[in-house]
Amino acid sequence: MANFKVTMQLDDLSCPSCMIKIQKALTGQPGLSKLNVLFNASKIKLVLDDTANNIENIQNILNHLGYPVQKVTVKE
Amino acid sequence: MTNQTSKYEEELQRAEFEHHYPTAGAMIGHIIANLSIHSLKIKQARLFATDHAQLFFTQFAQDWYQNEQTYIWQLSQSLRDEDELIPTTQSEIQTYTGLTEDASLKYQAGAEQLFDLIKDFDTQLLYITKGIALAQKESHFGEIKQLEQLYSWIKAQITQGQLFLGHSIKEGLYVESEDDDE
Numbered sequence: 721m722a723n724f725k726v727t728m729q730l731d732d733l734s735c736p737s738c739m740i741k742i743q744k745a746l747t748g749q750p751g752l753s754k755l756n757v758l759f760n761a762s763k764i765k766l767v768l769d770d771t772a773n774n775i776e777n778i779q780n781i782l783n784h785l786g787y788p789v790q791k792v793t794v795k796e
Numbered sequence: 797m798t799n800q801t802s803k804y805e806e807e808l809q810r811a812e813f814e815h816h817y818p819t820a821g822a823m824i825g826h827i828i829a830n831l832s833i834h835s836l837k838i839k840q841a842r843l844f845a846t847d848h849a850q851l852f853f854t855q856f857a858q859d860w861y862q863n864e865q866t867y868i869w870q871l872s873q874s875l876r877d878e879d880e881l882i883p884t885t886q887s888e889i890q891t892y893t894g895l896t897e898d899a900s901l902k903y904q905a906g907a908e909q910l911f912d913l914i915k916d917f918d919t920q921l922l923y924i925t926k927g928i929a930l931a932q933k934e935s936h937f938g939e940i941k942q943l944e945q946l947y948s949w950i951k952a953q954i955t956q957g958q959l960f961l962g963h964s965i966k967e968g969l970y971v972e973s974e975d976d977d978e
Contacts, residue, residue, distance in 0.1 A: 734816075734817070734818045735815070735818050735822075735823065735826065735923075735926065736826070736894055736919070736922040736923050736926060737826060737892075737894050739922075740894050740919075758972050759922060759972065760972050761972065
């Protein structure tokens with residue numbers, strides 16, 4: 721198992737409801753922990769267990785919600 | 797299409813646009829929805845909470861409820877004065893609120909119910925802060941004044957509740973920190 725710290729930069733979140741929608745959509749997804757959606761910075765921070773989930777899947781969920789990811793940073 | 801129906805269709809289109817490219821009016825719509833749901837949750841906690849939190853609710857819940865209802869009226873009137881859309885139906889309130897209701901919460905420990913209400917106050921601040929910024933951009937001075945007063949009142953209630961629970965002021969609340977960024 722490998723855990724990575726992932727930061728995703730989104731377009732500007734214009735309303736706190738966007739933040740809440742993202743939190744609800746990602747909460748409970750397998751392999752994600754320490755989920756933190758930053759409203760003012762328009763970023764998502766999380767720890768990803770890459771044996772249980774992957775970045776592409778998370779991006780797909782966000783795309784489907786209407787929040788495309790502009791940049792992804794991964795740190796071990 | 798009747799005049800009534802076509803006017804409402806126009807309103808829905810306007811609401812869709814204003815929530816996509818948020819205006820102060822759209823954000824205040826969220827704030828009114830949040831206050832509406834929160835005041836119901838306050839009533840629920842006041843009626844059902846047990847343990848020492850009931851003492852807190854007995855002293856403050858009615859004041860919280862009445863203040864929130866007063867802000868709903870005042871903000872609704874300000875929206876009308878600025879010729880903006882005003883949420884007035886249950887469906888609109890449920891659509892625009894950022895808070896979550898759950899009837900089973902009334903069986904939680906009283907302290908948990910109080911902390912849930914405090915976290916809801918904190919969530920409301922996110923909308924209010926954004927609403928102030930948008931109202932400033934649009935020079936809606938009446939809205940700015942009301943939102944600033946609401947912000948201060950909510951901050952004071954958070955402090956009061958957190959201290960009652962033995963928490964530090966920001967404990968368990970939303971903090972935007974980028975300490976470990978990139």
